[in-house]
Amino acid sequence: MAETTTPDVLRAEHIVKRYGPVTALRDITIHLQKGEILGLIGDNGAGKSTLIKILTGFIPPTGGTIFINGEEVTLRSVTHAHLLGIETVYQDLALVNQLSVYHNMFLNREQIRGPFLNNRKMRQQAREQLDQIGVQIPSIETEVGRLSGGQRQAIAIARAVSTRAKILLLDEPLAAMGAKEGALILGLLRKLQESGEISIIMIAHNYAQVLESCDRVNLLQHGAITLDKPVPETSLEELNELVMREYRLGSAHNSASQ
Amino acid sequence: MAETVLSNAPLPEAEQPPERPQHFWVKAGLFLIRRREASIIIIAIALTVYFGLVTNFVTRENLPIISAYVAADAIVATGEVFVLISGEIDLSVGAVAAFAPFIMYFLTQDGVPLLPSIIVALLVCAGIGLLNGTVTVLLKVPSLITTLGTQFLISGITLIISSGEPIPTPSFGSVNNFLGAANYVEFIWAIAVVIVFQIVLSFTRWGLHTVAAGGNLLGASEAGVAVNRIKIANFVLVSVLGGLAGMLEVFRVGSIDPLANGDGGTYLMFAAVAGAVIGGTSLVGGSGTVVGALLGCLTLSLVQDGLILLGVNANTFDVVLGIAILLAMIANIAITRWRESGK
Numbered sequence: 001m002a003e004t005t006t007p008d009v010l011r012a013e014h015i016v017k018r019y020g021p022v023t024a025l026r027d028i029t030i031h032l033q034k035g036e037i038l039g040l041i042g043d044n045g046a047g048k049s050t051l052i053k054i055l056t057g058f059i060p061p062t063g064g065t066i067f068i069n070g071e072e073v074t075l076r077s078v079t080h081a082h083l084l085g086i087e088t089v090y091q092d093l094a095l096v097n098q099l100s101v102y103h104n105m106f107l108n109r110e111q112i113r114g115p116f117l118n119n120r121k122m123r124q125q126a127r128e129q130l131d132q133i134g135v136q137i138p139s140i141e142t143e144v145g146r147l148s149g150g151q152r153q154a155i156a157i158a159r160a161v162s163t164r165a166k167i168l169l170l171d172e173p174l175a176a177m178g179a180k181e182g183a184l185i186l187g188l189l190r191k192l193q194e195s196g197e198i199s200i201i202m203i204a205h206n207y208a209q210v211l212e213s214c215d216r217v218n219l220l221q222h223g224a225i226t227l228d229k230p231v232p233e234t235s236l237e238e239l240n241e242l243v244m245r246e247y248r249l250g251s252a253h254n255s256a257s258q
Numbered sequence: 259m260a261e262t263v264l265s266n267a268p269l270p271e272a273e274q275p276p277e278r279p280q281h282f283w284v285k286a287g288l289f290l291i292r293r294r295e296a297s298i299i300i301i302a303i304a305l306t307v308y309f310g311l312v313t314n315f316v317t318r319e320n321l322p323i324i325s326a327y328v329a330a331d332a333i334v335a336t337g338e339v340f341v342l343i344s345g346e347i348d349l350s351v352g353a354v355a356a357f358a359p360f361i362m363y364f365l366t367q368d369g370v371p372l373l374p375s376i377i378v379a380l381l382v383c384a385g386i387g388l389l390n391g392t393v394t395v396l397l398k399v400p401s402l403i404t405t406l407g408t409q410f411l412i413s414g415i416t417l418i419i420s421s422g423e424p425i426p427t428p429s430f431g432s433v434n435n436f437l438g439a440a441n442y443v444e445f446i447w448a449i450a451v452v453i454v455f456q457i458v459l460s461f462t463r464w465g466l467h468t469v470a471a472g473g474n475l476l477g478a479s480e481a482g483v484a485v486n487r488i489k490i491a492n493f494v495l496v497s498v499l500g501g502l503a504g505m506l507e508v509f510r511v512g513s514i515d516p517l518a519n520g521d522g523g524t525y526l527m528f529a530a531v532a533g534a535v536i537g538g539t540s541l542v543g544g545s546g547t548v549v550g551a552l553l554g555c556l557t558l559s560l561v562q563d564g565l566i567l568l569g570v571n572a573n574t575f576d577v578v579l580g581i582a583i584l585l586a587m588i589a590n591i592a593i594t595r596w597r598e599s600g601k
Contacts, residue, residue, distance in 0.1 A: 094477035
């Protein structure tokens with residue numbers, strides 16, 4: 001991977017999130033370089049989804065600063081984050097099963113002609129965008145609810161990059177997916193990365209997939225980053241060891257307090 | 259670089275193109291189940307033929323009666339379709355329909371011209387919709403409860419301001435005809451409302467976002483859709499259409515009755531929801547059509563009118579209608595579930 005002189009497209013410093021007495025994120029500092037795929041791993045409840053929701057403008061942080069291309073920003077809303085080039089693909093994909101592929105791809109960004117939807121234009125553009133990144137589906141008119149898991153994931157990613165997003169946040173893109181479909185999605189991400197313009201943060205559970213597909217990995221434990229290493233400098237053993245140590249400490253702590 | 263050809267991925271059975279040619283009747287059957295409008299038209303035709311054979315159903319005297327039954331139901335159902343698709347329900351719209359004509363009446367009695375009086379009455383209805391929507395969306399009270407509350411509230415207010423007595427609809431000459439007094443006029447209003455709002459539902463962002471809010475509330479809001487605003491707008495719409503239906507009804511019937519349309523409008527509301535659901539609008543949100551709701555209301559009205567012509571006792575009639583509606587609701591949920599699982 002490139003030298004550390006590569007500018008950070010995204011940088012979040014000392015992010016804190018509290019829900020009343022509960023602290024979800026203690027003190028997170030995370031950065032993303034241009035053209036990089038950063039893997040974000042950590043156990044359930046470590047705060048991965050909370051962090052993603054903050055970076056995408058869905059919830060405000062309690063404290064901390066966010067920089068986009070070196071400029072400090074306050075993400076006011078999801079739409080505001082979109083304008084700054086941040087797109088998120090949530091675990092639930094934010095797809096509406098009852099709507100067609102092209103309506104989903106243009107959801108909240110509809111092309112209109114006067115008061116009416118410009119369906120012809122949306123169909124045409126959606127088809128072009130899917131062809132461009134090599135996603136094939138039976139028909140652009142198909143209701144999304146009729147597609148397979150991999151196809152749905154691909155539609156959601158295609159929608160995110162179709163907006164010329166620069167920063168893509170993916171919340172467990174490979175969850176609940178067969179090996180074959182997972183490999184196709186990873187191939188799609190590699191292809192996006194090769195275009196050079198897109199930087200990706202990917203939440204994942206499967207460490208092997210992270211090591212295979214990411215350039216750098218961050219481990220999130222109890223609301224703080226405990227490991228930040230380029231993939232070549234770490235290993236499956238190290239990641240497993242760190243997470244297992246957390247378990248052992250956790251259970252020791254629990255039994256001590258009882 | 260591996261080609262990302264997702265269509266190579268194994269698909270569920272139903273998505274594979276049918277290998278063997280299906281029998282015509284099988285295809286027709288599937289079409290009818292998929293397109294609820296088609297199946298409901300067939301039911302409506304069958305009912306018309308049946309009642310036509312056994313009673314003097316299709317006559318110049320009876321057709322205006324059926325069209326009048328359908329009209330108010332269909333106007334209210336149009337609004338209810340929007341609310342239902344966005345994943346909510348409005349039980350108060352019948353009470354609003356009974357309430358609105360009194361506002362119009364008192365304003366005209368105070369010397370306000372008719373048109374501004376109607377507009378003010380509709381604005382008050384919009385305010386009630388705003389209240390329903392805001393309480394439901396912002397205070398997170400289920401709409402079933404919110405609108406049950408406003409239904410009682412509005413009915414109570416109507417009884418107070420009317421002293422519980424019906425009053426004759428004031429005459430504004432031929433304007434009365436235009437507002438529903440003449441045969442078929444209210445029906446024409448209903449058709450116009452249905453056409454306009456079917457277009458809104460199918461071809462505008464409002465319609466698309468209504469489906470998105472009801473189909474995947476969290477997902478739509480994650481995509482940036484203003485789901486709360488859409489829901490509130492739909493509550494306003496159903497209330498305004500309720501007010502409109504109520505006012506057309508008093509010009510057709512000739513009296514402003516606080517207990518009109520079944521104990522302060524509950525029957526009107528119930529028929530509208532039932533019509534929407536019979537016409538294929540999902541009770542759990544995410545799908546439905548205004549045209550389907552019109553056909554659903556037509557079917558209900560055919561049954562209602564046919565049973566009356568058959569001389570069925572009014573109490574028996576409610577039992578039959580209740581069972582019919584209950585069966586339609588059960589079928590609605592079952593078909594939604596079937597569609598979601600079997601695809």
